[in-house]
Each structure stands twice: as structure tokens, then as C-alpha cells.
Amino acid sequence: MSTPKSGIVVRSTGSWYIVKSGPGTQYHCKLKGSFKIKGIRSTNPVAVGDKVDFILSGADETGLIVHIHNRKNYIVRKATKLSKASHIIASNLDQAVLISSLVKPRTSTGFIDRFLVTAEAYHIPAVLVFNKYDLYNDEVKSQLETRLKVYASAGYSCLVTSAKENFHIDEFKKILESKVSLLAGHSGVGKSALINRVDASLNLKEGEISRAHLKGKHTTTFAEMFPLTFGGSIIDTPGIKEFGLVDFEKAELGQRFPEIRQLMGRCRFANCLHVNEPGCAVRKAVENGSFPPFRYQNYLNMLNDIHD
Ligand SMILES: Nc1nc2c(ncn2[C@@H]2O[C@H](COP(=O)(O)OP(=O)(O)OP(=O)(O)O)[C@@H](O)[C@H]2O)c(=O)[nH]1
Ligand SMILES: [Mg+2]
Numbered sequence: 188m189s190t191p192k193s194g195i196v197v198r199s200t201g202s203w204y205i206v207k208s209g210p211g212t213q214y215h216c217k218l219k220g221s222f223k224i225k226g227i228r229s230t231n232p233v234a235v236g237d238k239v240d241f242i243l244s245g246a247d248e249t250g251l252i253v254h255i256h257n258r259k260n261y262i263v264r265k266a267t268k269l270s271k272a273s274h275i276i277a278s279n280l281d282q283a284v285l286i287s288s289l290v291k292p293r294t295s296t297g298f299i300d301r302f303l304v305t306a307e308a309y310h311i312p313a314v315l316v317f318n319k320y321d322l323y324n325d326e327v328k329s330q331l332e333t334r335l336k337v338y339a340s341a342g343y344s345c346l347v348t349s350a351k352e353n354f355h356i357d358e359f360k361k362i363l364e365s366k367v368s369l370l371a372g373h374s375g376v377g378k379s380a381l382i383n384r385v386d387a388s389l390n391l392k393e394g395e396i397s398r399a400h401l402k403g404k405h406t407t408t409f410a411e412m413f414p415l416t417f418g419g420s421i422i423d424t425p426g427i428k429e430f431g432l433v434d435f436e437k438a439e440l441g442q443r444f445p446e447i448r449q450l451m452g453r454c455r456f457a458n459c460l461h462v463n464e465p466g467c468a469v470r471k472a473v474e475n476g477s478f479p480p481f482r483y484q485n486y487l488n489m490l491n492d493i494h495d
């Protein structure tokens with residue numbers, strides 16, 4: 188038996204994995220049967236970004252994955268709405284970058300906040316990119332200003348871009364340089380278009396927005412890791428519809444909102460959920476206008492979705 192090689196999973200199709208082992212060297216690998224990872228109930232034991240050991244076998248030089256290195260972190264979503272099992276989207280990330288847009292398609296703040304809460308829970312720095320700026324009219328621009336103000340003061344890096352008009356593309360490149368970045372966002376917001384602008388060699392497929400419902404078709408089917416010519420890599424994911432709140436307790440949620448985290452020490456009760464408890468510092472801040480109303484509403488919606 189040959190000695191195991193190690194590499195990074197750059198693509199997963201469910202049963203086959205492409206493992207990159209050194210520059211320009213890739214192997215098709217399968218998972219050794221009956222592979223289980225303790226502590227995680229997931230539909231996919233190996234995810235893009237995983238560092239694995241594999242043994243080459245047979246004349247066709249395919250590999251058998253025999254070991255998965257401990258993950259620095261990982262990001263998940265629920266496999267289905269009702270299921271307890273989760274799907275690991277990617278692992279070993281330096282940051283998670285959410286590409287959103289206020290039009291065609293519009294990304295809700297509810298979606299953004301779920302993304303941020305998930306990133307907070309896994310201690311992955313989050314960056315918010317608002318793309319398609321060329322399409323924003325004055326009303327939409329003022330909505331954008333509100334979002335920028337709220338998210339920047341919560342401590343998140345924000346960037347406004349237009350892939351179409353090459354607006355802030357250098358800034359976008361700087362964000363990605365020398366880091367492993369997960370790129371998330373609804374189908375059609377311009378993930379592939381933005382990556383193509385910073386690294387033309389990748390030549391990712393860009394989709395057409397379907398005119399019928401302005402929702403965008405899925406043009407990227409599997410999560411995939413791409414090396415960037417200027418250093419670092421990005422993980423392009425299929426349009427993510429929903430981040431489930433995996434493994435969350437009601438009491439934990441407030442910790443994942445920096446604005447709530449800052450105020451909660453002043454609530455009368457240590458176990459305050461900031462709904463209608465007397466002496467709640469968060470509610471007081473909402474009432475006097477110093478806490479962003481949409482962030483609070485999204486907090487309540489998420490709290491409501493957690494069943495314990
Ligand atoms: N006007 C305008 N159109 C854009 C911009 N960025 C992307 N588009 C267009 O929006 C459509 C969708 O862009 P994609 O890059 O394919 O979107 P995606 O996020 O990769 O979508 P999926 O792969 O389906 O998840 C394409 O027709 C792009 O040309 C932009 O900044 N402005
Ligand atoms: Mg795409």
C-alpha cells in the first residue's frame with residue numbers, strides 16, 4: 188500500500204471529490220466506505236475546503252480518502268427545512284463574503300442577518316458586498332445608505348460594487364487577496380460576474396436573469412474552490428436559499444448580534460431574551476430609536492424560528 192498523500196478538497200459532487208495536492212495536481216477521490224465524523228450529523232461527510240489524506244489505487248490513479256484533518260471552522264445549512272441533519276457548505280474559511288443586491292434580485296435584510304448570525308456562530312469574519320449599484324435609483328440608494336450605516340456600526344466590513352461598470356473592483360480584489368473566502372448569495376446577485384472581474388482567467392459562467400420572475404436561474408451547481416491568480420482562493424457556492432440556524436439555543440441568539448451583545452449586560456435579568464421582559468436594555472434602545480428597528484425585527488423572527 189502506498190503512503191497517503193494530502194490535499195485540499197476543491198470540489199465535491201456528492202460521491203466524487205476533486206482533491207488538489209500541490210500546484211496543478213488534482214486527483215479524483217472517493218470516500219472510504221462507512222466514513223463517519225463524530226459530533227456532526229451531516230449529509231456530506233467531506234466538504235470543499237477540507238484537508239484530507241488519500242491513498243492512490245488502481246491504474247486510473249484515483250484516490251481513496253482515509254482521513255479528514257480537523258476543521259478550523261465550517262459553515263452549514265440545514266439539509267431540508269424539517270431535518271435535523273445539516274449540510275456542510277465549506278470548511279477552513281478565513282472569511283465569508285455575502286454578495287447581495289437591493290434589486291434584481293433583492294436580498295432581504297432577514298437573509299443578510301441570518302448569514303451574519305451563522306458566521307458569528309462559527310467565528311468566521313463576515314464581509315457584506317452590495318452589488319449591481321448601477322441599477323439603484325435614488326430611493327434604492329437611500330435604502331442602501333441605511334443598510335451601510337447599520338452594518339458598519341455593527342462592525343461589519345461593507346463594500347458597494349458594480350460588476351457591470353467595474354465599480355470598486357480593486358477594493359473587492361483586496362478583500363479576497365491571500366485569503367480563503369466563501370462567496371455566498373442568492374442566485375443572480377453577481378457572484379460569478381464579480382469573480383470574473385477580479386480574475387479573468389477563471390471565466391466562470393454568468394447567468395441570465397429570467398425575465399418571467401426576476402429570480403435568476405441556478406447556473407452554479409456545486410460548491411467549488413477556485414485558486415486566485417493574485418493569491419488566495421474563493422469558494423463559489425450555488426445560490427443559497429436559506430441558512431438554517433443549526434444548533435442554536437434561544438439564549439445564544441442575542442450573542443450573535445454585536446449590537447445586542449453590547450447592551451445585554453444592562454438588562455435586568457441575566458437570561459433576558461429581549462422580547463418583553465421588564466428592564467430590558469435592548470427594548471429600551473429600540474424604543475428610543477438608538478437600535479436599528481429592522482435588525483431587532485429580524486432578531487425576533489429568528490428567535491421565533493428556534494424551537495426548543
Ligand atoms: N446591471 C448589472 N448586472 C450584473 C451585475 N453583476 C452581475 N450582473 C448580471 O446579473 C446576472 C447574474 O450574474 P451571475 O454572476 O451569474 O450571478 P451568480 O450570483 O453567480 O448566480 P448563480 O451562479 O446562479 O448563483 C448576469 O446576467 C450578470 O451579467 C452588476 O453589477 N450590474
Ligand atoms: Mg454563479
Ligand SMILES: [Zn+2]
Pocket residue numbers: 451454455459460461462464466467468469470
Ligand atoms: Zn434584554
